[in-house]
Amino acid sequence: MTASWQDIPALHWEGGALDCASCPHAVLRSQGGCEPGVSCMQDAYARRIDRFFRSHPELAAQHLGHGYFEVRAIAARYADLFCLPPLMDDPDETVRLQLALRLPQRQLMQMRADSHREVRIRVAQRLAPEQLASMLHDEDYQVRATVARRLPEALLPLLISDPDLTVRREVARRVRMPSLWRMVEDREPEVRRIVAEHLPVPLLPVFADDPDLLVRWEVAGRAAPSLLARLAxxxxxxxxxxxxARLMQSQALASQEAQHG
Structure with a gap:
């Protein structure tokens, strides 16, 4: 049986038992506004902290400088946007991840060079497409792959020669002719297979003798009869x-059209 979050002991974020009397929001306890083990901003467990701020979002801004990173991160989910910019320099990436989810574009631009890859990935997911070119050369391949998924099509050719397979796969899925033609000789068969999925049919003979079986398999599923005869x-x-099989289908279809012509 899977343990429930309710089975996790209620402990103070600094260790030891919770002390409701010393809590700055002790009055809420008497009003039923919080409860140890259920909804508590002093707890070490993030879910209980979230329950607290979900019920009292007006208190979130007061705790953006809290000593516990989970409190700061969760408070950042609920605090007013104008309170968040100082946290762009927070030492914990969990906090900065929350900012990357909420900050408006102008301030999000300032987080493009964040030291943590997960933060930069989040920024690349939200940044306006026309601003993504500034992240084309990020050192992390997952950031660049995220950029490739959202970059305006006209700029995709800039990533055709990216050193990472994951990035080039994303480019191959989106880039159009004539730039797609530049990827037919990609060193990775996974990329060439994607290219074969999108390349215009008259150009598929370029892959007829590809060393990779899956690339030729993809070609056999799209090729014109003249190339099918070769692949047979x-x-x-x-x-x-x-x-x-496809050649026979093509011939049968041509025969039916001739009979009805």
């Missing part, structure tokens, strides 16, 4: 079978 003699039995 492919060294791989499954590709030959696929090419021959």
């Amino acid at each position: 003699c492919d060294p791989d039995a499954e590709i030959r079978e696929r090419a021959r």
Whole structure:
């Protein structure tokens, strides 16, 4: 049986038992506004802290400088936006991640060079597409892959030669001709297979002798009859079978059209 969050002991974030009497919001306890083990901003467990600020968002701004990073991060979810900019320099990335979710574009731009990759990924997910070019050369491949998923199409060719496979895969899925043609000789078969999915049919012969089976398999599923005849003699039995089956379908369709013509 999976343990419930309610089974996690209620402990003060600095260790030891909770002391409601010393809490700055002790009056809430008498009013039923919080409860140890359920909703408490002194607790070490993030879910209970969140319950507290969800019920009392007006108190969040008071705790943006709290000593416990979880309190600061969760308070940042609920505090007014105008209170958040000072936290862009918070020492904990959990806090800065919350800011990357909420800050408006002008301030989000200031977080593009954050020291933590997860923060920069979040920034790349939210930044206006026209501003993403400024993150094209981020040192982390996941940041660049996120940029590639959202970058305006006209700028995608700038990532065609990215050193990372993940980034080039994203580019291959989105880039259009004639830039797509530049990727037919990519060193990774995963990229070439994606290119084969999108390349115009008349250009598919470029992959007819590709060393990777899956690339040729993709080509056999899209090729014109003239190329199918060539793939029907492919060294791989499954590709030959696929090419021959499609060739027969093509011939049957041509015969039906001729009869009705």
